[in-house]
Amino acid sequence: MIHKIKAMHDNxxxxxxxxxxxxxxxxxxxxxxxxxxxxxxxxxxxxxPSRSKRLDDHRDYLVTLLKRFPKxxxxxxxxxxxxxxGDLPASDRSIRRYVRALKEEVASAQMRYYEPIxxxxxGVQCQVDPGELRGVLIGGEERxxxxxxxxxxxxxxxxxxxxxRPLDTQTFIQLHDEALRYFGGLPEECVYDQTKLxxxxxxxxxxxxxxxxxxxxxxVGFRIHACEGYDPESKGKVEAGVKYVKQDCLYxxxxxxxxxxxQHVQDWVESVAxxxxxxxxxEPPRERFERDEREHLEAYLSPACVQPLAHETRRADxxxxxxxxxxxxxxxxAWQQARVGVLESGGQLHISDxxxxxxxxxxxxxxxxxxxxxxxxxxxxxAQRVSKLESDIDALIGNEIGHQLCQQLKRSEPKIYxxxxxxxxxxxxxxxxxxxxxxxxxxxxxxxxxxxxxxYLEAAQAAVLRERKPxxxxxxxxxxxxxxxxxxxxxxxxxxxxxxx
Numbered sequence: 001m002i003h004k005i006k007a008m009h010d011n012x013x014x015x016x017x018x019x020x021x022x023x024x025x026x027x028x029x030x031x032x033x034x035x036x037x038x039x040x041x042x043x044x045x046x047x048x049p050s051r052s053k054r055l056d057d058h059r060d061y062l063v064t065l066l067k068r069f070p071k072x073x074x075x076x077x078x079x080x081x082x083x084x085x086g087d088l089p090a091s092d093r094s095i096r097r098y099v100r101a102l103k104e105e106v107a108s109a110q111m112r113y114y115e116p117i118x119x120x121x122x123g124v125q126c127q128v129d130p131g132e133l134r135g136v137l138i139g140g141e142e143r144x145x146x147x148x149x150x151x152x153x154x155x156x157x158x159x160x161x162x163x164x165r166p167l168d169t170q171t172f173i174q175l176h177d178e179a180l181r182y183f184g185g186l187p188e189e190c191v192y193d194q195t196k197l198x199x200x201x202x203x204x205x206x207x208x209x210x211x212x213x214x215x216x217x218x219x220v221g222f223r224i225h226a227c228e229g230y231d232p233e234s235k236g237k238v239e240a241g242v243k244y245v246k247q248d249c250l251y252x253x254x255x256x257x258x259x260x261x262x263q264h265v266q267d268w269v270e271s272v273a274x275x276x277x278x279x280x281x282x283e284p285p286r287e288r289f290e291r292d293e294r295e296h297l298e299a300y301l302s303p304a305c306v307q308p309l310a311h312e313t314r315r316a317d318x319x320x321x322x323x324x325x326x327x328x329x330x331x332x333x334a335w336q337q338a339r340v341g342v343l344e345s346g347g348q349l350h351i352s353d354x355x356x357x358x359x360x361x362x363x364x365x366x367x368x369x370x371x372x373x374x375x376x377x378x379x380x381x382x383a384q385r386v387s388k389l390e391s392d393i394d395a396l397i398g399n400e401i402g403h404q405l406c407q408q409l410k411r412s413e414p415k416i417y418x419x420x421x422x423x424x425x426x427x428x429x430x431x432x433x434x435x436x437x438x439x440x441x442x443x444x445x446x447x448x449x450x451x452x453x454x455x456y457l458e459a460a461q462a463a464v465l466r467e468r469k470p471x472x473x474x475x476x477x478x479x480x481x482x483x484x485x486x487x488x489x490x491x492x493x494x495x496x497x498x499x500x501x
Contacts, residue, residue, distance in 0.1 A: 005034050054089040055098045062102055074099040123296025125153040125225075126187040127238035128176075130167055130195060133246050137254045138261060145250065145261065148172065149241040150179040152187065155289035156237065156281060158273045159183065160245055160265050164258055165354055169212045172197045176216070177306040185297025189223035191238075199226045212305075219303045244273070312342045313354065320378060324349060326369040330378045331361050389421035396428045397439050404443035405453075412449045423450035431457045 005024070008015045009031075017035070021028045055062070058081060065072060065080065074096040081095075082088050088095065128150050136145045146163040159182045161175030180186055192198045201208040207226055217224050249268045255261045274286040281288060314322040320336040321328040324344075331340060331351055341352040344365065351361040363373050394402035409420040427450065428434060438460055442448055 002034050005031055009035055055095065057089070058085065059102075062099065066099075066102060070103075121296075122154040122293035123185075123298075124188045125191060126179075126183075126189070126222075127151050127153055127191045127241075129193065129238040129242050130172075130197070131242040131246065133250050136250060136261075139255070139257050147245065147265075148175045148179075149238055149245055150176075150183075151238045151241045152183065152285075152289065152293060153191075153237055155293045156278050156285040157183065157289040157293070158241055158269060158285065160249070160269055160273075162262055162265060167197060168358075169197055169210060170358070173213060173216045174306055177302050180220070180300045181302065183297060184294060184300075186220060186222055186300040187297060189225050190217070191225045191227065193227050198224060202226070216303065216305060219305070220300060221298065248272070313339050314342050315339045321372065321374075322351065325365075327366045327371045327373060329361070329363045330372075330374040332378045335360060386418050386421065389418065389425055392425045393421065393428065396425070396432070397434060397436075397443075401436075401440055401443045405439070405448070408443060408446065408448040409450065412447055420450045424453055427454050427457055431461055435460060 005020055005026075008020050008023070009017070015023070017028050017031050020026070020031050024031075061081070061084065062077060065077060075092075077099055078088060078092060078095045090098070128148065130146070130148045132144055132146045134144045135142045137143075138145075143164070146165065146167050148161045148163075148167070150159045150161070151157070159179040161178050163171050163175070165171075167175075176190075194202060196210065198210055198213055199207050200210055209224065214224065249265060249272075253264065255264065274289075275284045277283065278285055278288075314324065316322050316331045316336050316338055318337055320331050320333060322331060322340065322342065324342060329349055329351070331338075335351075335353070339354060340360070341354050343350040343352065347365055349363045349365050350359050351363075352359050361375065361378065363375070366373050390402070390406050393406060396402070397405070405424065406421065409424060410417045413420050428439075434457065438456065442453060442456055
């Protein structure tokens with residue numbers, strides 16, 4: 001800047017002080033000051049660390065701020081200083097330069113301390129982290145793709161497990177099974193953040209683990225290591241892997257269907273992620289793994305709790321049936337007309353909820369065609385419903401009379417017996433307390449229906465309101481003997497002739 005001012009002025013032969021001031025955005029006094037000074041003197045002055053600056057009077061305050069809050073920006077420091085002293089003694093640009101210089105020379109406290117670590121030991125650690133990417137085009141529709149990245153800490157060998165619905169514990173376990181079978185062995189420990197899939201709660205670094213996942217880890221034989229909360233740097237290898245999957249593998253891709261996504265990710269892992277020259281190790285992860293790490297992994301066998309992920313779906317119809325290989329199988333009522341996952345395994349057809357991954361129904365596979373395989377528990381249990389209604393009526397009027405009334409209703413209207421029971425129960429509740437003599441008589445009367453029961457109960461209630469006794473029930477009429485009329489209109493078998501008149 002100083003050389004530029006002197007060159008523009010050129011000992012009075014060039015631009016004027018006013019023109020230089022306007023050109024460089026400096027005050028005329030500043031231009032005059034530098035023009036009066038020799039270049040060597042100016043350089044010496046700026047090189048002198050002891051020279052006074054306008055903010056030196058507030059240096060102690062600024063140093064204290066930076067030691068306590070090392071990430072404070074110069075803009076916020078300027079606001080705090082202005083609130084303390086009023087008008088600032090320097091421009092915003094000068095404050096930024098001053099704060100920058102202070103941050104370089106003041107040993108401020110860091111948010112955390114870092115120590116150099118020894119090279120990872122092969123076969124010891126695998127870092128695991130779930131991720132998701134929204135807006136992935138699958139079959140012309142924007143979907144959210146869920147995935148889990150597994151990275152062996154020594155070789156950096158990577159595996160990516162996919163899911164097309166939010167991760168649950170069972171899916172998380174199944175993706176672990178896929179990854180460990182891909183690696184061909186088991187590390188000593190797996191490192192996670194505090195996802196609910198692994199850690200339910202933490203207090204004083206004492207962890208309450210997800211029981212199902214903990215049982216899986218114990219069964220197959222690896223330790224669970226959970227990082228402190230909100231500390232992604234504790235598993236930086238896999239954190240970088242999640243970003244790598246999003247940006248290099250998935251971003252900008254368009255897929256035909258779910259199988260296309262799976263094939264693309266599998267090809268990318270094999271032909272890109274695990275054969276590139278890794279930036280830290282300087283070697284391809286696959287080569288480093290095969291040479292140094294594979295032999296250190298423990299043997300791995302899939303436990304019984306792991307089932308292959310169901311990749312096919314079916315929609316249940318309004319009767320709660322799904323079609324599978326020329327037959328139909330039932331699902332529980334809650335999933336009627338819903339889409340469910342279908343998995344054929346070990347002679348069984350497993351039907352699962354697509355949102356949770358839980359198995360909601362299992363059927364033995366039928367080898368015939370055109371059959372309907374139903375589980376009666378998937379539908380309303382009418383017998384249980386009827387039994388409950390009969391018990392309610394017994395509780396209202398007594399077991400013996402209640403049983404008699406129910407039998408009369410059943411004999412009168414057998415096809416709508418359940419509806420008759422519902423109406424009778426509601427009528428008895430509405431007219432409580434019911435006259436024992438009246439209800440006993442009604443329970444013994446043939447042809448009793450809910451409608452007739454309502455008429456008698458309302459008549460009895462109306463009589464009570466009129467303060468008189470209800471009229472006695474009419475005796476049922478005896479059935480007429482119509483046997484004598486059975487042959488009316490039938491021939492006796494004798495012919496009749498007529499003589500002409």
